[in-house]
Structure formats: structure tokens, C-alpha cells
Amino acid sequence: MSSKRIDNFGKINRDKIISFSWEKKNYFGYEGDTLASALLANNIKIVGRSFKYHRPRGIMSCGVEESGALVTLGSFEKRDPNVRATSQELYQGLEASGQNAFPNVNFDFGEINNYLSRFFAAGFYYKTFMGLPPFEWGSGTSIWMFFEKIIRKAAGMGKLSRLPDPDSYEHAHDFCDILIVGSGPAGIAAAKEAADKKLDVILVEQDSVLGGDQIAEKEFDTNKTLQELKDLGVRIMNRTTAFGLYDNCVIGLIERITDHIYYDKKDIPRQRFWTIRAKHIIVGSGSLERHIAFNNNDIPGVMTVNAAKHYLNRYGVLTGKDIVIATNNDSVYNTADLLSQAGAKVIILDSRKEIKLDNFNNNIQVKFETVPYSINGSRKIKSIDIADANHQPYSKIDSISCDQVLISGGWSPAVHLLSHRGVKAKWNAENLCFLPGDTKENITMIGSARGIWNKSDCIKSGIAGALDAMNHMGLSKTNYFFPKEGGWSNPIQPLYEVKYNKSRSKSFVDYQHDVTADDVRLAHREGFISVEHLKRYTTLGMANDQGKMGNIIGLSLMADLLDKDIPEVGTTVFRPPYTPVSIGALAGRNVGKHFRPLRVTPMHKWNLDHGAIMIDVGLYQRPWYFPKNNETLSESYIRETTTVRKSVGVCDVTSLGKIAIQGPDATEFINRVYSNAFAKLPIGKTRYGIMLRDDGIVMDDGTSWRLSENEYLMTTSTAQAGKVMSWLEELLQTRWTDLKVNVTSVSEQWAAAAISGPRSRDVIKNCLENPSLIENKNLPFMGFVSANLKDGTPCRIVRISFSGELGYEIYIGSDYANSMMDLIWKEVQNYNGCLYGLEALGALRVEKGHVTGAELDGRVTIEDAGLGKMASTKKSYIGSAMRTRGSLSANKDREQLVGFFPVDKKETFDAGTIVCEKNKIKGSGIGRITSVTHSPELGHWIGIGFVQGGKEKWHNTTLIGSDPVRNKQMELEVVSPHMIDPEGKRMHA
Amino acid sequence: MIRIKCPYCGERDHSEFTYGGDASINYPSLDASEAEWTEAIFFRKNIKGFQKETWHHLNGCRMWLEVERSTITHEIKSVKPCHPDLQKLMELKK
Numbered sequence A: 001m002s003s004k005r006i007d008n009f010g011k012i013n014r015d016k017i018i019s020f021s022w023e024k025k026n027y028f029g030y031e032g033d034t035l036a037s038a039l040l041a042n043n044i045k046i047v048g049r050s051f052k053y054h055r056p057r058g059i060m061s062c063g064v065e066e067s068g069a070l071v072t073l074g075s076f077e078k079r080d081p082n083v084r085a086t087s088q089e090l091y092q093g094l095e096a097s098g099q100n101a102f103p104n105v106n107f108d109f110g111e112i113n114n115y116l117s118r119f120f121a122a123g124f125y126y127k128t129f130m131g132l133p134p135f136e137w138g139s140g141t142s143i144w145m146f147f148e149k150i151i152r153k154a155a156g157m158g159k160l161s162r163l164p165d166p167d168s169y170e171h172a173h174d175f176c177d178i179l180i181v182g183s184g185p186a187g188i189a190a191a192k193e194a195a196d197k198k199l200d201v202i203l204v205e206q207d208s209v210l211g212g213d214q215i216a217e218k219e220f221d222t223n224k225t226l227q228e229l230k231d232l233g234v235r236i237m238n239r240t241t242a243f244g245l246y247d248n249c250v251i252g253l254i255e256r257i258t259d260h261i262y263y264d265k266k267d268i269p270r271q272r273f274w275t276i277r278a279k280h281i282i283v284g285s286g287s288l289e290r291h292i293a294f295n296n297n298d299i300p301g302v303m304t305v306n307a308a309k310h311y312l313n314r315y316g317v318l319t320g321k322d323i324v325i326a327t328n329n330d331s332v333y334n335t336a337d338l339l340s341q342a343g344a345k346v347i348i349l350d351s352r353k354e355i356k357l358d359n360f361n362n363n364i365q366v367k368f369e370t371v372p373y374s375i376n377g378s379r380k381i382k383s384i385d386i387a388d389a390n391h392q393p394y395s396k397i398d399s400i401s402c403d404q405v406l407i408s409g410g411w412s413p414a415v416h417l418l419s420h421r422g423v424k425a426k427w428n429a430e431n432l433c434f435l436p437g438d439t440k441e442n443i444t445m446i447g448s449a450r451g452i453w454n455k456s457d458c459i460k461s462g463i464a465g466a467l468d469a470m471n472h473m474g475l476s477k478t479n480y481f482f483p484k485e486g487g488w489s490n491p492i493q494p495l496y497e498v499k500y501n502k503s504r505s506k507s508f509v510d511y512q513h514d515v516t517a518d519d520v521r522l523a524h525r526e527g528f529i530s531v532e533h534l535k536r537y538t539t540l541g542m543a544n545d546q547g548k549m550g551n552i553i554g555l556s557l558m559a560d561l562l563d564k565d566i567p568e569v570g571t572t573v574f575r576p577p578y579t580p581v582s583i584g585a586l587a588g589r590n591v592g593k594h595f596r597p598l599r600v601t602p603m604h605k606w607n608l609d610h611g612a613i614m615i616d617v618g619l620y621q622r623p624w625y626f627p628k629n630n631e632t633l634s635e636s637y638i639r640e641t642t643t644v645r646k647s648v649g650v651c652d653v654t655s656l657g658k659i660a661i662q663g664p665d666a667t668e669f670i671n672r673v674y675s676n677a678f679a680k681l682p683i684g685k686t687r688y689g690i691m692l693r694d695d696g697i698v699m700d701d702g703t704s705w706r707l708s709e710n711e712y713l714m715t716t717s718t719a720q721a722g723k724v725m726s727w728l729e730e731l732l733q734t735r736w737t738d739l740k741v742n743v744t745s746v747s748e749q750w751a752a753a754a755i756s757g758p759r760s761r762d763v764i765k766n767c768l769e770n771p772s773l774i775e776n777k778n779l780p781f782m783g784f785v786s787a788n789l790k791d792g793t794p795c796r797i798v799r800i801s802f803s804g805e806l807g808y809e810i811y812i813g814s815d816y817a818n819s820m821m822d823l824i825w826k827e828v829q830n831y832n833g834c835l836y837g838l839e840a841l842g843a844l845r846v847e848k849g850h851v852t853g854a855e856l857d858g859r860v861t862i863e864d865a866g867l868g869k870m871a872s873t874k875k876s877y878i879g880s881a882m883r884t885r886g887s888l889s890a891n892k893d894r895e896q897l898v899g900f901f902p903v904d905k906k907e908t909f910d911a912g913t914i915v916c917e918k919n920k921i922k923g924s925g926i927g928r929i930t931s932v933t934h935s936p937e938l939g940h941w942i943g944i945g946f947v948q949g950g951k952e953k954w955h956n957t958t959l960i961g962s963d964p965v966r967n968k969q970m971e972l973e974v975v976s977p978h979m980i981d982p983e984g985k986r987m988h989a
Numbered sequence B: 001m002i003r004i005k006c007p008y009c010g011e012r013d014h015s016e017f018t019y020g021g022d023a024s025i026n027y028p029s030l031d032a033s034e035a036e037w038t039e040a041i042f043f044r045k046n047i048k049g050f051q052k053e054t055w056h057h058l059n060g061c062r063m064w065l066e067v068e069r070s071t072i073t074h075e076i077k078s079v080k081p082c083h084p085d086l087q088k089l090m091e092l093k094k
């Protein structure tokens, strides 16, 4: 191939020269070039190496279906692999290089694979990873794992930078009446028709300019078209790909904002991910030209015919001097004329017998009933052997010297978006292509995506599409008709493969994954005959072009082997995305700190100011520990735990869920929801309650306070707060619709601090206007009072204990959280108290054997948790019928909540340790440790968890804790989970 | 993406909602037998076609809705509040 820029052709701006680099050498192009057109203008032939065999590859198309020119742009953190040079606009300073080659695409050591190709045939990876036949030798052994690593490294094309993506991305949303995909003749006609009727229209075009295939027409003026559409109020989104079509006319778009310029500031996103909800979608996504499988059909210089037309008329590049065009259809003749006018010598090989064409240049030699047989050359085309189309098996009858071979094996409508909706394409035997199937959704296919080949019919189909959309939307009842598909003067003739009659042929079906016709035959021989098996076994259609060019050839070969028609073999389903979408665009701004929402309590800053190290708990950040003088986590929480037990500590417990339950039936409601009795809870008292699910398993626990006759405040665990709220709403709105109750989440409205320890009462007294309110006689255990802090702020104080010590929680309006903490902290310091975090909170509750989410994991019944006495037998409630159901009560050996001590008191263990019987250390054992801590009070590690049969069964037996993850074992003693003050004297003090 | 017409908020993306479950179940009374509850909780039809299901407008008005949806096409035939009083209220609003 010798390609060059020529005068008098093309629409590039020759006044604006752009410099760029390819493989570290500088070249020039013009404004309006793509990287591919600029490479061709500089006569660069080899731009990449193929996937498996490392064969030299050139530019094969002019669009998103490109299989050869996959290149890497940029360097370091900006490195972007697998960019299609054919759709990458050229910009000043663009750096590009070839990929899948070492040291470079012109000289690649990997080319040796081409000579070892019989080892890399279809199924190579599957066979390799299964080991060597006949005994799967080596499979799973370390030497095999070592080879696997090397093989995996060799697979894949471009390489990621492995550095954080320096670009920013955005998500955006919009609505419209009609969204039109594609701005070819059909799409433009549809947009004009719909906008003319005052509809809100968005026109999406993946290219930088509007026009579709018309861009390669000399007369077509893209700027004029743009202005006309703008004047009609059409919203135009160019450089935007409709990558996926979803339910209810929701469409996903990727808008490329800075990919066509050099831009390294962060104020503009690189790409924008759009979710657009339209009332109707019109798809004019065009069609893709297919190639033909024959020997060496991938040598640099092979291209689709229509691409050569675009390079000539859009970019002013003549792609060859001596051009051979191989075809089975009419679409190539106009291009042949143009190439000839531009100075190329053109010979057409047409597989058909004879055809009639008007206005065709008779100077061009057409060899009818002739097919391409084999290309000679390896790094460039030297000549092509041709064969008699009617003489099978094919054999060489002549050879034509040439520097380029253009192929057109027919056209495939881009039915991808409709396929995303699960609509099966229908085979059309007349035009040898899959046409869009029927759909009841508000989607209309137009133009060549509908299989309509000529421009005037495409325009008619666009207008019909707009009318169809308006009828669907109920805006009109216009009569319209779609032109019939097809439109060539002479019928297309089937020609998918020209079978080479020697072994070791390289007749490519899918260029990107190096799938050859022989691979398809191998898959058939080995039994992979269903389309989906064929695809996975050979990887046909699984590269980043998703089989845009090769799928139908693969199907036709399989049809041939099975002696069936193509539609009987089937078609693969296209799934989003139409073209690759960068992960960054999917993530949008949800990266780093914004990966997920962050919830903080109103005293978040207060906690940080007082030395808190935070930990993520669900979406919340909560204080983990408050280190003093460079303490470690262990040192800190042990000090905090000890201080609480000895004196007093204060802890932010705001993240607990809080739900206001109000209404005349509030008592009845709450009594049905909790497993324990609530009907007679006096006003001013609070009670610990357990909620079960319908199936009798524990859902959550918490306390509820009776504020008045018809009013309660329920608290839930932090983790289950949202779920419990939804559950209560569900019960009231769907099941117990006669109950007059309202539930409101007040989690955000109340801040809360726990004050725990023997001196907690003294601390709070000093914080209140009226200290006598919390005297033991006025505020007994499980009571609550309304009070005012010293500064007059109203609050509620509840006397409950999670730590097992005398303890209170103060609830206050969120806006007053900081002033409350200041007040309490001052008093706490007077008693040498401390701030404590989640780690100490956990230690305190494990010592007491209190359960949390680690124990109540959705598998545990109320009996399993040792709380059986909280399951009322005097009332019916959610889960009461099911908690003793056969499968739960029949098993007398269910896992029960217990405590664990290490036999050797110096030993430690971790949550997740599996509990086993001695000499039976295997599988899931007979139990598990769910929570652990060092107990300062006991002076050694303790845990709680579950063991089959509970404490009764094992308390005299030494069990083994097995921690295979940490490669650890220890002897365990099973004890009561209530390890400290089991009678609860302290909290009642 | 499924779009659900909430009777209160209007048409919204399904990501604002959470799926509840089978809306055709009549949950037995709390004192019903284990057998009745087992039937209500564990036995579901695997419907090909339209089925009634509950959706919670979690990030919206928080109404529980009864939605008739096709399991084949996601087409939604009807949406109404689960609570009969809210149903009446929504009809008055029209």
C-alpha cells in the first residue's frame, strides 16, 4: 500500500496544520483528520499487531468497527489503551503508539506466535488450563500456575497505566420527547420532521460532525445541516455514543468532551455519562460493511471499500495506487469510480455473473465470477491470487499485482440498540443481513439500520420514523409507510468465505481476536455448534468490537458445516455497550471520598477535635478510639474500657436509628412488632425489645420509650435503622391498614451521647438545671426523664446500659450536640473520665455478652441468642407462629450463644475463628466466634459466639478454635456469655 | 431502567424505589397456624407475565405501592398505593 494525501479531495482544513507523534516520531496532519487518516496520509502501513499471532495489522475501516488500528494514546497516568485510531480526532501534540508488540509494531518478537499458530487454535486457553491430556497432567500444580501467569500476561492488547486516572468524569440526566440516534440522511430527516412539529428532539451523533455516510459526499455541507437543525430547535449531541438502550426508552450516552483536544486541567470533565429518558427513541445507527474470509485477508492494505471512499472524500487521502476491490454487491461501484478519478488504478472482482449499472465508468476493469483467493505479502500487499467463483474447491486462476485490497462482503444493519432490548434480529435472505425485529416498545428503526440502502429511501424512512413516533406518543394519527428494505439494482450474492485449499491458511473471520475460518471448523469438530458455544470457544465476537464485522461470517460458516440456513443457526445477542465505555465514566464523580455517601453525626467535628480516630460503620463515620500520647488502638481501648468500669466515659451514640411512633393505635402496633410484652409499658419507661422477621428469625433489637399514651420513641441498631423504618411503613401501609399509627424517622433530629460508669450519675447531675431529676428514686433503671441542661437546653435522659455499668444516654436536638458535649466533657474530666469509641464500646458489651449485628446475622433465632425469655407466649406478634416452626425446634443441637475463654490465658483469637471438637478440626466445625476483645477486667482475651448445643453441652470440654486464615489454633473453654456482673448489680446501682 | 409512575410523585426511575415482594399475598393473622404462615412466607408462584408486586418509594414519598409488572417485558400496567385510604385520597386528587 502506498497511501498519500492528494489535492482537490477531502474536507479537512489544510490551513491548519497539526503535529502529532506516532511511535515517538513526529508527523503532520490537518484539522479535521482522525489519527487514522493522518497515519494514512503519512503512508504508515503497520499500526498494530494482532491479538494471538502478532501479525502486522493496518487500518481496516474508518469507524468504530475498526479491528486493526487499536493504539495507545498518551503516556504515564494519561495512557489510554485500545483507542480506535479511526475514530480518534487528531489534535496538536497527540502522542500515539502501537500495541501488543515488543519492541515495536514494525519488528515484534511476538510474531513467532504466527509460526506456532497451531498451538493457539480455538479452545487453546481452555485446554491449557485443564492440563495436558490424557490425564490433565499438571493441572493445579505450582509449575502449571507459573505458566498460567505467563500465558495470562501474553493475553490482552494494550496495557493500562496502573496509575490513578487523572481525568474527571460526570454523570448527567435529561429528558426529551424523541431521541434520535445517528445523523445520517434518515436521522436528519427524522429530526427535522419531529422538530418541525415542535417536539423536543435530541439528535445523538458519535462522530465529531453530523452527516453519517453523507460526509463522504462532496456536495454535503455538514455546517449547513447543523445550522438548519439548530434553527429548528433540535438539541444536538455530537461526539456522543448511544451505548445502551434500556427499559422505558431510557438510553445511556457517553459524551466525549475533551478526548479530541489536549486538555489537562480538571475543570472540564473528560467524558460525561448521560442517562436520558425519552418518550420515543428513533434509531438510525446505520450499517457496517462486512469483509470476506480468504487467505491472508488481514495483510496491511486490506480495508473495507466504504472506508477508502471516506478517506478520499472526507480526509483527502488516497489509500492505494493499484487497488483491487473484491465484492458480491453493488455498493462498491461508486467508490471505484471515485478512486479511479483520484488517480488510482482499480480492478473489481465481482463474484456475480453479470450486473447492470447506470452511470458506471467503463474504464474500470470488472472481473465477474471472480473471487479473492489469497493475498501475497506479509508486511504489505504485493499481489492477490484470484479464483473462479463457480469452481469449487477454489483454486488460483490468476494473480494481480496491487498495493491495496478493498473488500465488501455485504452490509449489516447496526441493530445493536434494539438487540439490547431483547428483540431478535430477523434474517433477510434477499439482502443477506439481519434486519431489526419487531418491538412493541416506543422504538423505531430507520435508514440503513433498517436495511434500506439508498439515500432517498433513507430520508423517506426518517420522515416515516418521526410520524411513527408521534403516533406512538398519541400526538397524531398520520398515515405513513416505510420504504422496503434493500434498494440495489442487482441482487447481492452470498460470499462469506473463499476456502483456501492448502493447510495452515490464515483466513480471518474475526480480526480482533485472530479467529480464523479453521477455528470455526475446529469448534464444530469438537462439538461447539451452538452459536453461544461457538462464540465462547473461539472467542469470535468477544473482542472490543463485539463482532461488528465478523459475526455473520462465523454464522455462515457454522451454517455451512451444519448444512443449515443462517437463521436456523441463530444470531448472537448484542449487549451494551455498543462501543467500549471507560470505567471512569461509569464511576463519574463517585470516586475517592465520594465513592459512597458519608454520614457524620452532629458531633463529628467535636469528636475529631478531641482526638478521635474514626472508623466506617455502614455509611457512618464513628469514633473508633481516642488515643492519648501516641497510644496504639489496643492501648487506647483498654484504657477507655478500664476508665468506664472504674469511673466514667462518654461516647457518641447518635448513629442509632430513632423512629417516632405516634397515634391512637401506637401501643397495639408496637406490641405486634416486638416479641416481648409492650402493652403495659408505663409512660416514662423504656424497654428493651426484640423484633423478629415473618419467618421467626431475629431482625433487630433496640429500646422503645413510652413518651405519652399514644406516643413512643423507638431506637434501632445503626445498621438496621433504614430497614426497620421501611418495615414499619410496610406493615402499616400493606398489612395493618386499619391501625391509626404514623411512623417518622427522627434519626437525624436527635443527637445522643452515652455516659457510662459508676460516676455517670455525678457527671450528669452537674450538667443539669435540676440535678435531683436523675436521683435513683426519680430515675430508676429503664426510666427516662425530660430535663434541661444547665444552659437551659431541653433534653431527654434515659437510664439504660450497654456497658453493664451504671449508665445513661442523653438525647438532645442535633443542633445542640456540640454544646452538650462541651458541658459533659468538662464534668467527665473532673472525675478523671474519658471519651470512648466503638472499640471500647465493643469490649464493654462483649464482656457483658450483649449481642449486636455480628451475632444477629439473619440466621439466629431468639432462643439461639439466649434471649428466649423475651419471646412472649401470651401474645401473638410478627414471627410468633414461625419462631418455633418444625425445622427450627426439631434441631435440639442448634448453635447457642456462649462465651469463650482461651485455656491458655496468654492466647489471643480473632472473630471468625471456627470452633471444633478436638481431633475433629474440619469444615465449619461446631460453632464460631463472632466478637472478641481483650477484657481488662478479666485480664485476658474473651469472645462470644455460637456453639452447637450451647454451654450446657460443652462447659466441661476443651474445644479447639481453628483460624485457617491466620494459620492459628488455640484451646477454648466454653463459658456463659455474661462474663462480668451477671446479676446486673452495677447498672441497677 | 424501569420507570414507575408513583401516584404521588410522578414518574421516577426505579433506583428511587426498593422492591418489596409479592403483592398478592394475604398475610394471615398473627395468631394463625404455622402451616398458614409457611404458605404465606415461603410459597411463591413463578409468574411469566403480569404479576402484582409491592415497591417502596424509598427515596421519594415513602409510599408502599402495588405495581402490576410484566416479568417478561418489565411493562407496567398499573400502580396504586397499597393502603386503601391512600388509594381513595389519590383518586380524589385526580
Ligand SMILES: [Zn+2]
Binding pocket: B006, B007, B008, B009, B010, B057, B060, B061, B062, B063
Ligand atoms: Zn412517591
